[in-house]
Amino acid sequence: MSSARPSKLSRSLTHFVLIVLAIVVLLPYAWLLVASLKSREDFFSGMFFPPGDGFLGISWESLTLSNYTTLMDMGFGRAAINSVFYASTSAVFATFICAATGYVLAKSKFRGRTFMTLVVLGSLIVPPTLLIAPSYELLFHLGLLDSVWGLLLPTFAPAFGVFLFRQAVQQSVPDELIEAARIDGCSEAGIFMVIVLPLIRPMIGAFLLITFLGMWNNFFSPQIVLQTASKQPLSVAISQLRGVYRTDYGLLMAATVVSIAPVAALFLVLQKQFISGLTSGAVKG
Amino acid sequence: MMSRLSTNKTVFAWAALTPFILLFSIFMVYPLIQSAFLALNQTYGPDTRLFVGTKNFELLVHDPVFWTAIKNTLIYSLGSLFIQLPLAFGLALVLNSRRLRGRSIYRLIFFSPQLMGLAFVAVLGALAFEKRAGLVNRTLAWIMQDASLLEIDWLQEYIMSTLILISLWLYVGFNMIYFLAALQNVNNSLLEAAEIDGAGPLNKLRHVIIPSVRPVATFVVLLSMIGSLQLFELPYILLNGNGGPNNKGLTIVMYLYQNGFELGDLGYASAVGWALALMLIVLALIQIRMVRKEEALR
Structure with missing residues (x-):
């Protein structure tokens, strides 16, 4: 400089x-x-x-390696599998739903579009702390407490994802391309899948990463929603492990290594997407 | 022909919107409306509601534990902020020099803790700050050659300092990325003009660089405040689920959790949630105004 x-x-x-x-x-x-x-x-x-x-x-x-084998004997491998399942399911559904919603809000003209966009944007400032108690009550009444779906369904429609994808579509999908495809007889769903999705690939990559990471690292929701030990992801399993084996340092260390190694590996492969994704995701406030 | 095309469009639009509208209404709009009613009730677990009106809020205002939680949360937020920001900015200044070798590696290293979930950071922190066995005390004792340093009780007595130290490790590199991006936008011709006018590095910093990163700095301040006011996982796991000695490490969200999920009073928990929400909304509104202003400038 x-x-x-x-x-x-x-x-x-x-x-x-x-x-x-x-x-x-x-x-x-x-x-x-x-x-x-x-x-x-x-x-x-x-x-x-x-x-x-x-x-x-x-x-x-x-x-x-005895700490690692002890961990596996204690059923910690199950928590690792749960984490992989929760994080990838949540990432795939949230990305697809937000991409579709963001695309329609950006390109389709229908009554109520402005209203819906405003509601989605407005919801970004709703502090998550407000929703904790009523969401728990709701999950109880829906019979979704201690259920995998009670944990996953609320993560499928993050408003900030709609916001990000709407922006991505506005910036990188020209109207003319959509019109041309329509004239060539491409179906509406086809236009979305074949033309729009490839054009917003960078956003898809970044959003898959941040939603995956967000769910992998989520402690609060599984701690509240799930009770059965065999359903817990790594974040809750490791905190329970510490509660019980506070002085078994080696065991806790091995559990932490198992919990962060997959994310570290992803990071080393996809550094750029991670940094851009995390800094854009943080704008949600 | 034309009308069939437009019905196709409408059908697709609504088909694409339906999953989001459904999930958003059930898991966002409905709980949001309920949170207002819930705060006016007392509950014993999720199945019972007893209407108490504004009693929850009256109790809250006179609840000494709640004020302790607010005090702790503010100490943490401001404490970590005032140390974090200068460090993050300083690092960004150093790493911004194009001649520096290995800057992308440094960037990667400083950013990396941000990827670790708070629960995992908490377990690692609990191990590192443990008396006698922990990395921190052993390093201190080794450097100072003083075995009594092994007994520093980070996890109980000095829990607030411990939380702030962990937050530095976590967030300095993350905030540095924002400052690095801001420094890319510093006007080079302005810097050169300052140089021609004989400005030294300190003057350039004060009159050119700092004014042009100020919007980002404000943004980072608000973002960190919004995040740190919601501190939960670190103290919850470090203190094994309670507030520590004299609730020294109790935060607002921990207090919400204790009331709602340990005592079963979701109504009182909602009231705590509203109190915190009020602070967060004020910060978020300021943040939105800042972003708007910046966009208008562009």
């Missing part, structure tokens, strides 16, 4: 500060990963690796 070439000293000082900060951010991950491989006896020997006479003065052979 500045045209004056920064001096060598200030450059290395900058890097020094950045590296220290990067270490502060990364250290918890490293500690987590290493400690999840330590047995209960080794936990207090050394902050990271247990000291010994192996390579680099580390006792490599005392590292173990």
Whole structure:
């Protein structure tokens, strides 16, 4: 930005500060990963690796996967499967429903369009805290408490998704293209599937990611809606694990690694979409 | 021909809208209307309602625990904000230099904690801030060479500081991304003009850079406030479901949760929800005005 070439000293000082900060951010991950491989006896020997006479003065052979196998024996794998199912179902349905609604609000002319757009936009400022108690009561009356659908259905129609897709369609789908397809005899559903969806692919990718991540990380809803242990996703299962095995550090570490590894892997593959998606999703307020 | 086309269009439009309209009405509009009525009732679990009028709100105003929760939540919000913002802005300034090597890697690293769900962060934080065994105390004791530092009781006695420290780890990198985007919009010719006029780096910062990122800064402030006023998962899991010693770590949403789902009074919980909603709506309205203003400027 500045045209004056920064001096060598200030450059290395900058890097020094950045590296220290990067270490502060990364250290918890490293500690987590290493400690999840330590047995209960080794936990207090050394902050990271247990000291010994192996390579680099580390006792490599005392590292173990036993925390992970114990977790699986305790049925934690079930929670992982639940999380995958909830997050992907919620992401796919929410994306499809919001894309269709956003497209119609952007391109179709019908009575009540302005009203509906205003209602959707207005609902963006409704604080979620207002809905907690009445939603619980509603799910009770619908018989959806402790049901997977009671958890999933409310996540299928997020208003901010409609807002984002309406904007995406307005920006990247020209009217002429839709008209041309219509004249060529393409059905309305065909136009949406074959012409509109491919044009808004970047938004679809970003929205799939943020809804997937949102559901994967959601703690509040499953904590309130679900009671049966075998239905719980990772977020609730891990907090219950901590409630019971507070001092079984290795086990809790392994559970955290299992919970964040899939998201970390996704992130490394799709960094760009993640950052643009998360910053756009946050605008919902 | 024309009329068949337009009926097709209408049929498709309504078919595409129906799922959203149904779900939105059931899970958004209906609970929203109910939240007004529910706040005027007392309940014992979700099946009973006893009309009490405005009693819930009268009780709330005189409820010392509620005020403790508000105080804690505000301490957390303002505390994390005032440390977070300068850090995020400073990092963005440093990372904005195009000559810096590895800036995309730094960006990635600083942003990464944002991906972790709050429940997972809470468990990791609980482990890291544990007495004796935790990473934080062990690092402190190692650096200062003082074993008594192993006994710092982050999770009970200093719960508020712990929450703020965790929030820094979580959100500084996230807010940095907004500032980085804002810095891209700083007018280069203005900077050059300032330089020709002999402005030093500090003056450039004060008179050119800060004024042009101010809208984004306001946006980030409001966004963080709206988020942090709803703090729940971190203290709930760190404190194992209660407010900690003397409710030191009780937040507004935790208090809502306790009343609604532990004591079963969804009415009182709704009243707490309305009190918080009021604060959030004010912030959201300011935010909308800001966005409008910015769009008008563009």
